[in-house]
Amino acid sequence: MLTSRRMLSGLMAAQAPSALLFHRALHHPAQAQAESLSRILQATRDTTQATRAQGFSLIRTAREFQDAVPVSTPDLVLGDIEALKGGAPRVLTREPVVRFELSGGSSGASKYVPVTRGLLNEFHRALAPMLFDLLHSRRAVREGPSYWSISPIGRKKGRTAGGIPVGSVEDSAYFPRFLQPLLSCVFAVPGAVAHLPDVESCRYVTLWFLVACEDLALLSVWNPSFLTLLMDALERHGERLAEDLERGVCRPPVDPHPDPLPGGEGGVDAVLARMRFTPQPGRARLLREVLRSGFQGRALWPRLALLSMWTDAQAAHSVAPAYRRFQGVEVQGKGLLATEGVVTLPLFGAPAPVLAVRSHFFEFLDPEHPEARPLLAQELEVGRTYSVLLSTSGGLLRYSIGDLVRVEGFHHATPCLRFMGRADAVSDLVGEKLAATRVSTVLESLLPGELGGQRPSFAMVAPEWEAHAPPAYRLFLETDASDARLEEAAHALERALCEGFHYRYARELGQLGPVRAIRVTEGTRGYEARCIALGQRAGDIKPMDLHRQAGWTAWFSQRGTKHP
Incomplete structure (x- = not known):
């Protein structure tokens, strides 16, 4: 001991x-962010990606950076990542890549994230x-x-x-x-x-x-x-x-x-x-x-x-x-930490995790005005929700990590941000555009009333493709409630989802089948096992109210499910 x-x-x-440096920076977030941007620009000058932005070497300010460099996504950097995996130098950064970390795997193929000493x-x-x-x-x-x-x-x-x-x-x-x-x-x-x-x-x-x-x-x-x-x-x-x-x-x-x-x-x-x-x-x-x-x-x-x-x-x-x-x-x-970078860190005494203001350069998109210029850290408003753009010394510039955060207050002059979920978590089999945020809201309000006052220990909605039938969503539940209650929960979920125009239209056209409930045993353990099979680390697996990967019915049936 x-x-x-x-x-x-x-x-x-x-x-x-x-x-000590971090706590000093909390009083001056604009200055800290300017220093972070300067360091990141230095790390990415004279690279393949820098040549694609006119006047990259002349960028000095955040506004110049936003004007010269477009917003990026995992799909848009895929070619550069493949070049790095092949050993090409100076693609995203002047520094060599020391290793790749795998990100994702929950709803599709894992992304390769380059890690440098600077990152x-x-x-x-x-x-x-x-x-x-x-x-x-x-x-x-x-x-x-x-x-x-x-x-x-x-x-x-x-x-x-x-x-x-x-x-x-x-x-x-x-x-x-x-x-x-x-x-x-x-x-x-x-x-x-x-x-x-x-x-x-x-x-x-x-x-x-x-x-x-x-x-x-x-x-x-x-x-x-x-x-x-x-x-x-x-x-x-x-x-x-x-x-x-x-x-x-x-x-x-x-x-x-x-x-x-x-x-x-x-x-x-x-x-x-x-x-x-x-x-x-x-x-x-x-x-x-x-x-x-x-x-x-x-x-x-x-x-x-x-x-x-x-x-x-x-x-x-x-x-x-x-x-x-x-x-x-x-x-x-905990704060919001992605494979690509750190967004927030918890501090005792702060109203929510504090922006990692000395780590990377951050921008914030207003989901209600996606065409507007992204805001900087010192421009955020309490109570508003934003989508995060990240620029790092690992070479990802103005990179959309797909996370939504809400401003809960400020610690000194630096915003404190609560993670609200994924901005890009939308299932779209036939045009129904079903958002995870919508599914979470519906399940939270619906399940306790339908299943005897408590939310089940495991509840998840996921799509299913079946032979000779239109695709449909399944409601997986671990609960002792009767089969009749499970069926009513599925009907109630169906009614709630049909309040959305795109989902209702897909159902009316027959492109989607109705929601069905499936009882599962050891749901959390079975969920973890499949996420590992999809490439995730056990400790990193996040629970999801809406999982976009199909195949859960067959997976849970191997572990003892029951259709009510």
Whole structure:
């Protein structure tokens, strides 16, 4: 414990200079953003993309930048990304690409995001003040080790045709190299866990180390349902874990329906051989007692001081189930962090996560006036919702990340932004233009009334293509409500969606079939398994009220669904 305290104090001290610069910048966001833009322009001059903008080398101001460089999207940069994957130099930036990270996979093919040293420095400009604020504001977090999301990667690490590495395993990869050994010393779970070949063994070994850690102080995950599934596994394998802790061994159970990870490196035994397991008889006894009395996290980890997780947009539905086992532990919502860059970071005392004003250059589109010039950070208005454009030293310029944020207030002079969902999450099979925001609103107002007062533990709408029938939407529900109630919920959803002109027109023309409800079991676990099969990392998977990928009926039927 003393070692952890010293390491965490050293970690806080290492972040202090960057945190000080960030807090000074909060008083002068326009100046900070001008400096960020200057750095990004320098990183992208004399590149292939710079030659496509007339007078790029003469750009000095934000307005000149907006006039010279068009708004970009993933599709528009695809050619440049392919050139980079092939090893071409100076395509987007003057710096070489050190690796690619994969983004997406939930509703289609993953995007390759180029990572440069400049981009990693920009990540650290946000992560350092966040980590400093966490350790400085919550002293109890410095009293013991932490669990920071280590998730199986769900896709094989490899190299592009040009020899550039693809993917990283741990969140610590976004911190400077000199800090990574320090971070590994305060982690309760070894990073090698991420190399296990299937989700269940990864969870089991993670739990072994977590239960063994009596002074655990922080649990940091991304999706709250990731924590729920982890604790479900603790209860499911509790006695086996207790036996293994008692003996100082680790025997992950064989999953009869494994969710294999293409990123797994070797078999379970090969990965376990890199780890050390020592007998923990006292922790084994405590685990048995806690499980007998109804599992609560504080009984197992009395020093646990903070849960860090997504709490906004659709993730909000998953917070209560995750918190059920951690009554009395403070929850801090995470900021908006994309693979392409950091938009906001949480600070204690701010009304919402604060814009990462020293990291990248930001612009904000008004969805109600998409033709208007995007606003700058200092021009935003409280209560308004905007779509984010991002420019980074990784070479993405005026890049639409598709996220909507609402201004909740200001911290000093810098806007505080709450993530509201995806601006581009629209399913359009036959012209119905069904938006995720609309589906979320309908489900939130409809399901509790239709299903006995509570929203189901899992609810999702997704399209389905069937032979000899028009495509249609399915409402997947995990609930004990009767079949009659499920059918009525499907009818109510259909009526609500028909209030939209495009959806109603598609139904009237017979281009779309009616909504049908499908009962699922272990919906969250099955959802996670398919998202991993689609290429996502387990810890990064976001819950969705509307998933645009088809094929969920067949997937859930393998795991025990029932059509009412």
